[in-house]
Amino acid sequence: MLTEEQLEIRQLAREFAQGEIRPHVEAWDAARWIPEELFEKLAELGFLGMRIPEPYGGLAFDASTYLTVLEAMAWGDASVALSLSIHNGPVCRVILEHGTDGQKEQWLPLMATGQALAAFALSEEEAGSDPGALECRARPAGDGWVLDGSKAWVTNGDRAGLLLVFARTGQGTEGISAFLVPGNASGIQTEGRERTLGLSASETVSLRFQEVELPGEALLGEVGGGYGMAMDALIIGRLGVAAQALGIGQAAFEHAISYAGEREQFGRPLNRFGAIQEKLAGMAIRLAQARALTLEVAGRVDGGETASTGLPVSLKSSAAMAKVAASEAAMWVADEAVQIFGGYGYMRDYPVERLMRDAKGTEIYEGANEVLRWIVARDTVKESGTGD
Numbered sequence: 001m002l003t004e005e006q007l008e009i010r011q012l013a014r015e016f017a018q019g020e021i022r023p024h025v026e027a028w029d030a031a032r033w034i035p036e037e038l039f040e041k042l043a044e045l046g047f048l049g050m051r052i053p054e055p056y057g058g059l060a061f062d063a064s065t066y067l068t069v070l071e072a073m074a075w076g077d078a079s080v081a082l083s084l085s086i087h088n089g090p091v092c093r094v095i096l097e098h099g100t101d102g103q104k105e106q107w108l109p110l111m112a113t114g115q116a117l118a119a120f121a122l123s124e125e126e127a128g129s130d131p132g133a134l135e136c137r138a139r140p141a142g143d144g145w146v147l148d149g150s151k152a153w154v155t156n157g158d159r160a161g162l163l164l165v166f167a168r169t170g171q172g173t174e175g176i177s178a179f180l181v182p183g184n185a186s187g188i189q190t191e192g193r194e195r196t197l198g199l200s201a202s203e204t205v206s207l208r209f210q211e212v213e214l215p216g217e218a219l220l221g222e223v224g225g226g227y228g229m230a231m232d233a234l235i236i237g238r239l240g241v242a243a244q245a246l247g248i249g250q251a252a253f254e255h256a257i258s259y260a261g262e263r264e265q266f267g268r269p270l271n272r273f274g275a276i277q278e279k280l281a282g283m284a285i286r287l288a289q290a291r292a293l294t295l296e297v298a299g300r301v302d303g304g305e306t307a308s309t310g311l312p313v314s315l316k317s318s319a320a321m322a323k324v325a326a327s328e329a330a331m332w333v334a335d336e337a338v339q340i341f342g343g344y345g346y347m348r349d350y351p352v353e354r355l356m357r358d359a360k361g362t363e364i365y366e367g368a369n370e371v372l373r374w375i376v377a378r379d380t381v382k383e384s385g386t387g388d
Contacts, residue, residue, distance in 0.1 A: 006068055009061075010072055013069040013072035016047075016073075017072055017076025020038065021076030022077070025351075029079075029201055031201070032201060034202070038080065039117060047084065050069060051088050051236075052088075053096075062302045063302050064299060064302060066089075067240070068243075070240055070244060071250070073247065074243065074244040074245075078198070078202075078247065078358040079358075082155055082199055083203070085240035085244060087119075088240075089236045089237050090237040090240075091118035091162070093232070093235075094164060094178065094220065094229050094232070095180070098221035103217065107162055115161060116183070117160050117161055118156065118164065119155060119157050119163050120237070121163050121181075123153050124152055125152045134166060135149055136165070136166070137168045138168070138169050138179060139169075144213060144214050144218070145179065145214045145218060147167055147181065147187075147214060150191070151206065152206050153206070154206070155204050157206075159183075160183040162183060163188075164220070166178050170223075173227040176224065177219060177223050187209060187213070188209055189208040191205070191206040191208050197360060198356075198361045234367065235315060238319045238320060238323040238367065241327065241362050242293075242327070245359065248334065249326075249330035251351070252336075252337040252352055252359070253283045253333055253337065255337055255341075256279075256333075257271075259340060270340065279340060280340075286332060289329070290322070293321065297322045313380065314379050316379070317380070320367065320373075320376050321372075321376055323362075323367070324372050330359040331360060331363055334356040337352040338352050338353065
C-alpha cells in the first residue's frame with residue numbers, strides 16, 4: 001500500500017510524463033534520440049537524484065517510492081525510464097555502498113543535478129549474462145590504473161559524464177574490480193549505436209577503452225570486489241526493469257480500455273463482448289500481481305536486506321522473480337492490446353505497436369529471463385536442502 005506522500009509523488013511524475021514526455025514519444029522513437037532538454041527538466045524536479053541522500057543534493061527516496069516514479073516515467077516512455085533507471089539504480093547504489101567519502105562528494109552532487117549522467121558498463125559481447133566471463137582489463141600503472149577492452153549495450157554510454165566500469169584485475173570472479181571513469185577520459189571511443197527492436201530512443205552503445213589512464217582513486221571499493229558489487233547492483237537494477245515493464249504494461253492496458261470503449265463492431269462497443277472483457281480482466285490481474293511482488297521486494301530492500309539474506313528466497317532471487325513476473329506481464333498485456341486494436345494495432349500510427357516492441361526488451365536486459373529462472377531455481381533447491 002502506497003502512502004499519501006508516495007501517491008502525491010507518483011501523481012507529480014505522471015503529470016510530468018503526460019505533459020513533457022508523451023507528446024514527443026513517437027518523434028523520439030523515430031529519431032532514436034532523447035533531447036538533452038528533457039534531462040535538464042528531470043534534474044530540475046530532482047528525478048536524477050531520487051536515490052541520492054539529501055546532503056549530496058538528492059531526494060533520498062526509498063526503493064518503493066523510486067520504483068513508483070520509474071513506473072510513471074515508463075508509462076510516458078520506456079526509453080526515458082531506462083535512462084533514469086541506470087543512472088539512479090545500480091550506479092548510485094554501488095557508489096553509496098562502496099564509495100569513499102571523496103568519491104561520493106565528487107560524483108553524487110554531479111549526478112543529482114544532471115551534470116553527470118551515469119552509465120553502467122558491465123556487459124560484454126562474449127560474456128552476456130555471465131559477469132564472471134569479463135575480458136575488459138585494468139592493470140596497475142604507478143599509483144593508478146590503465147583500462148583496456150570493450151563494453152557492449154551501455155545505456156547512456158555516449159552522453160555519460162560518469163561510467164561505472166567493471167574490469168578484470170585477476171582470475172575468476174574474485175579478479176573483477178569496479179572503477180569510476182569520467183565519460184570524457186582520453187582513450188574512450190564510442191564504437192557504435194545499436195539499432196534495437198524497441199526502446200529506440202534509448203542511447204545504447206558499445207564502448208572501447210584504449211589505454212585509458214585512471215588515478216588510484218578511480219578504484220571503487222577493494223581490488224577484486226567488483227563481482228559482488230555487480231551482483232548487489234543488479235538487485236535494484238532488476239527491480240528497475242520490473243518498474244519499467246509495469247509502466248509499459250499499464251500504458252498498453254489503458255490504451256486497450258479506451259479503444260475497446262470507443263471501437264464498435266456489429267453495432268456495439270468492443271468492451272461489450274465477453275472475449276474482450278476476459279482479455280481486459282487478465283491484463284488487470286497480471287499487472288496487479290507483478291506490481292504487488294515488485295513493491296514487496298522493494299520493501300525488503302528498504303528494510304536493509306542484502307543480496308544473500310532473506311528466507312525462504314534470497315533478495316537476489318526475489319528481485320529476479322519480480323523482473324520476470326513484471327516483464328512477462330508487460331509482454332502479455334501489450335500483445336493482448338495489439339490484438340484488441342486488431343489491424344490498427346499492427347500499424348505504427350497507434351501506440352500499442354511501440355509498447356509491444358518496448359515490452360520485449362524488458363524480458364532480455366539486466367539478465368535474460370531464462371537466466372533469472374535458473375537463479376531462482378538454484379536458490380529454491382538450495383533452501384530445500386536438496387542441492388549444493
